[in-house]
Amino acid sequence: MGIFSKFVAKLKGQSTADPLDWKVLEEELLAADLGPKLTAEILKSAQGLKGDDALTSLTQILNSHLSGKSRALSDANTVGVVLVVGVNGTGKTTSAAKLANLLKSSGFSVMLAAGDTFRAAAVDQLQTWGARIGVSVISGKNGAEPAAVAFDAAVAAKESKCNFLIIDTAGRLHNKSDLMAELGKVRRVVEKTLPISEVLLVIDATTGQNGIAQAKIFAEAVDVTGLIVTKLDGSARGGVALAIESALDIPIKFIGNGEGERDFAPFEPGQYLSGLIND
Amino acid sequence: MFDSLSTKLTGVFSSLRSRGKINSSDIENTCADIRSALLESDVALSVVDSFIDLIREKALAALPNLQSGSNQAQAIFEIINVELIEILGGAARRIRFAKNPPTVIMLAGLQGAGKTTLAGKLAKFYLDQGDTPLLVASDLQRPNAVTQLQVVGESVGVPVFAPEPGNGVGDPVKVAEQALVFAKSKLYNMIIVDTAGRLGVDQELMQQAIDIRNAVKPDEILFVVDAMIGQDSVRTAQAFQEGVGFDGVVLTKLDGDARGGAALSIAKLTGLPIMFSSNGEKLTDFDIFYPERMASRILGMGDVATLAEQAKKALDTESSAKMEEKFARGDDFTLEDFLEQLEAMSKMGSMSKLLGMLPGAGAMKKQIENFDESEIVRTKSIVQSMTPLERQDPKVLNGSRRARIALGAGRKVQDVNSLVDKFSAAQKMMRQMRNSGGMPPAMAQSMGMPAGMGAGPISSRKSQAPAKKKSKSGNPAKRAAEERG
Numbered sequence: 219m220g221i222f223s224k225f226v227a228k229l230k231g232q233s234t235a236d237p238l239d240w241k242v243l244e245e246e247l248l249a250a251d252l253g254p255k256l257t258a259e260i261l262k263s264a265q266g267l268k269g270d271d272a273l274t275s276l277t278q279i280l281n282s283h284l285s286g287k288s289r290a291l292s293d294a295n296t297v298g299v300v301l302v303v304g305v306n307g308t309g310k311t312t313s314a315a316k317l318a319n320l321l322k323s324s325g326f327s328v329m330l331a332a333g334d335t336f337r338a339a340a341v342d343q344l345q346t347w348g349a350r351i352g353v354s355v356i357s358g359k360n361g362a363e364p365a366a367v368a369f370d371a372a373v374a375a376k377e378s379k380c381n382f383l384i385i386d387t388a389g390r391l392h393n394k395s396d397l398m399a400e401l402g403k404v405r406r407v408v409e410k411t412l413p414i415s416e417v418l419l420v421i422d423a424t425t426g427q428n429g430i431a432q433a434k435i436f437a438e439a440v441d442v443t444g445l446i447v448t449k450l451d452g453s454a455r456g457g458v459a460l461a462i463e464s465a466l467d468i469p470i471k472f473i474g475n476g477e478g479e480r481d482f483a484p485f486e487p488g489q490y491l492s493g494l495i496n497d
Numbered sequence: 498m499f500d501s502l503s504t505k506l507t508g509v510f511s512s513l514r515s516r517g518k519i520n521s522s523d524i525e526n527t528c529a530d531i532r533s534a535l536l537e538s539d540v541a542l543s544v545v546d547s548f549i550d551l552i553r554e555k556a557l558a559a560l561p562n563l564q565s566g567s568n569q570a571q572a573i574f575e576i577i578n579v580e581l582i583e584i585l586g587g588a589a590r591r592i593r594f595a596k597n598p599p600t601v602i603m604l605a606g607l608q609g610a611g612k613t614t615l616a617g618k619l620a621k622f623y624l625d626q627g628d629t630p631l632l633v634a635s636d637l638q639r640p641n642a643v644t645q646l647q648v649v650g651e652s653v654g655v656p657v658f659a660p661e662p663g664n665g666v667g668d669p670v671k672v673a674e675q676a677l678v679f680a681k682s683k684l685y686n687m688i689i690v691d692t693a694g695r696l697g698v699d700q701e702l703m704q705q706a707i708d709i710r711n712a713v714k715p716d717e718i719l720f721v722v723d724a725m726i727g728q729d730s731v732r733t734a735q736a737f738q739e740g741v742g743f744d745g746v747v748l749t750k751l752d753g754d755a756r757g758g759a760a761l762s763i764a765k766l767t768g769l770p771i772m773f774s775s776n777g778e779k780l781t782d783f784d785i786f787y788p789e790r791m792a793s794r795i796l797g798m799g800d801v802a803t804l805a806e807q808a809k810k811a812l813d814t815e816s817s818a819k820m821e822e823k824f825a826r827g828d829d830f831t832l833e834d835f836l837e838q839l840e841a842m843s844k845m846g847s848m849s850k851l852l853g854m855l856p857g858a859g860a861m862k863k864q865i866e867n868f869d870e871s872e873i874v875r876t877k878s879i880v881q882s883m884t885p886l887e888r889q890d891p892k893v894l895n896g897s898r899r900a901r902i903a904l905g906a907g908r909k910v911q912d913v914n915s916l917v918d919k920f921s922a923a924q925k926m927m928r929q930m931r932n933s934g935g936m937p938p939a940m941a942q943s944m945g946m947p948a949g950m951g952a953g954p955i956s957s958r959k960s961q962a963p964a965k966k967k968s969k970s971g972n973p974a975k976r977a978a979e980e981r982g
Contacts, residue, residue: 427727449608457727
């Protein structure tokens, strides 16, 4: 039995929970990386809980912190251009490939663009993925100007009239303003040819409270429209994503939960929330 | 985004100061604030709670010995700092070299922690110290991890042992074994084994890491961990400790703005040393781990050591000596001197970054964030548009000269006027200060600034009032005389 249901069981039939139980719930929320601020908010709303409907109410409290925005990829008239961004090592290249695979298996035609020209062998990594899932990859040389690669890819995607173009980008720490400016340039250059329909920020589920700073600054730089939460197959519960949704109203759109190309799925709020609390 | 611990403590302590002596309930409140700040820094909950208990105990024990006054707050802050350094650096040590080479170093960690990049940095670090490292490509899992290691190896000039193409092909255990034989025969004195990223909960891959370990019997297994990791650091570190086991920790991505509370959690829970830190994308961005700097970072205390280093680099001693001499001679402070100071400051980096490094800067975080960096550039451009004569003697600035300067600097005439007015006011003030007794150097020192900087018009220009207040003498006898007068 998860901590959540234990807590609820203790709560049943009582008018108020004793302080010890609140402590346990607090520990659980903090351990899931929700952060002290969101945890305090949730605890505050939860203090009013009583009786048999506690489980429903708690779920509602958590739900109320989710974004109300759509979690589907937005429709584009022509080619849906998806820019994949994030800090180093969160799984951008893998996520770009998995997303391509997911769209392809739903019957869409997809192209990938190897916009990470900085990390050693990142282009090769995406090409290997492309070959594996049967999606063509537009690439330049290592060290090429990422905006130029993205531009070429946008032109190619427009000509081929494919449904989606997914652009991988180099990992960059959000506090490096020159690298963030480079991302803005990629965006502007692509938009000379095709409008960008989605900017997906990849957040590693093991990330702590720094994830909020990441989301905030990436959103300022490139107008992030959704999150991909990766590595949810590990022991980390990815609570910082809920903290991001709550603080910045950016919806989680996809989750990554393994190394295979099919270990990727549209976000399911119910599953995620119960994963947060039922360790 | 978050108020740093220092911001919080500044708030707590300033209210304490106004009430006089700190009592035990103040300590209790302070502990609650420290708790939430440490949680925001991603220190694991269990570690936070035991740390807070320790701090409470030490602070209460120290309480009777504290004098009333502002240093109480500092004393308590110091207790926290000392304990942090103790945990972070208690077990510090260097790599153990094998008696019979090669020394075998194995890297392990989660996906995306930065193992492959770190392998290259580590190889470079030891290559530069005269060792002969060999990189071993045992990550055969992630697509093109082998290629990445080869590229990294090439750029640092270290050979890479990569008999298998990777991408799921080949046996990483065999590769490691063969590498050891190869290194012995070719007399490499160190091998660095890069392994695939694996989750703590993945039994199968953990077993593979154990097999690699058993095959090459590493002298050091380094657990590579991302400084941005959250509460999961505990579970992951324990899973790796119980699985493959490790002897030391490397923190990566410290060039980000994460506070890196995980360092504290891992050091405390495993009792193992943090040996290196990695802080940039260049292969030279790598260093041994400094517990004091990490403690400052977790506390958000600012980094005076770095600030001092930068100031030293930017302000060459010659020009500050020249400046002091000038004052002593009684020469006027000119726009030329002003420009020199502006340039020295911009050499040190962005103002907000510099201000942020000052201890206690947390309290004025808002102002620092809103500081308009281009203000310095604009001011500089106005002075640079002046002729040498104008810079020496702003009195010659008539209407047509001002119009020309404004045109040259791309500013309005009003901007030129306001700069000249402010400068004249500052210059006048400096004269008064000199007449009241050699004030500038003493003032600079009392403000903790390098000589020649504190007296500059920058501070007086920004806020006239506090600067004027400072025109009280630092010499007690003189000040008393002034107050009498």
